[in-house]
Amino acid sequence: MAENKRGRSSFLLPRPPVITAWASVAGKKESQGPLGHCFDKTSQDTFFGQKTWEQAEKAMQEQALSLLLKKAEIQRFDLDLVLSGDLLNQCIGSAFSVRNTGLPHLGLYGACSTMAESLLLASLAIEAGIADRAAAQTSSHFASSERQYRFPLGYGGQRTPTAQWTVTGSGAVLVCRSGKGPRITAATIGTVTDLGIQDANNMGAAMAPVNVKLRPYPIKWLAWFYLYTQNTNKYGGNTSNYIYNHTIIFIFRCIFKSE
Secondary structure (H helix, E strand, O other): OOOOEEOOOEEEOOOOOEEEEEEEEEOHHHHOOOOHHHOOEEOOOOOOOOOOHHHHHHHHHHHHHHHHHHHHOOOHHHOOEEEEEOOOHHHHHHHHHOOOOOOOEEEEOOHHHHHHHHHHHHHHHHHOOOOOEEEEEEEEOHHHHHHHHOOOHHHOOOOOOOOOOOOOEEEEEEEEOOOOOOEOOEEEOOOOOOOOOOOOOOHHHHHOOOOOOOOOOHHHHHHHHHHHOOOHHHHOOOHHHHHHHOHHHHHHHHHOOOO
16 A cells, blocks of 8 residues: 555645745636735736736736745746646646746646645645645636636626636645745545536536535534524525535635624
């Protein structure tokens, strides 16, 4: 058995890498939300000064990486590796953001898991000794995602009540061999789970089912407890259906309750 493997899909990192810096860029709608003050940079222009939404996504990644390097007080060529992805075909947002930079780049596609995937792989690269500094980054854009997965906004289609709103933003973190900051000591690799959800407009039900392998952990029961002690009318009178579609949201609600 692998020395650092634990259980079916978890592993330990004997020399835990450190997250020494992080940066974020977000759009107009995100800046108006409860986390608006947490972003390093926001823009009221959804095009971010570009001609298309896809180019805007590229610009967000460029800005996030630039902010990351500035906050870490390092230069671009101090990076050994960049791991990034987005929701576009062939990951063009992330690929074009590092075009002609000379930075070693691995393009990733994990949809909503891309940030976690890039962090995991960056940590492995650092722990394995093949890099001293690695940037993990991802982005998404509401308008480009609508064109990619649903209906272009120009169609003027009516949104369904269960339709999700993809964030317009980009996040980047610097993972290093040493330094000050939170350490990544272990990770769990997820599995592909298909529960047969057939509503193409309800991505939440497909991506965050209630049984996302949280059974061994008390946090799942905290989520259930929180839901059933709230006013069900707030969520359309069907609390059980809401937790089924939005489990992850409620996990964070339990920990960081803002109401």
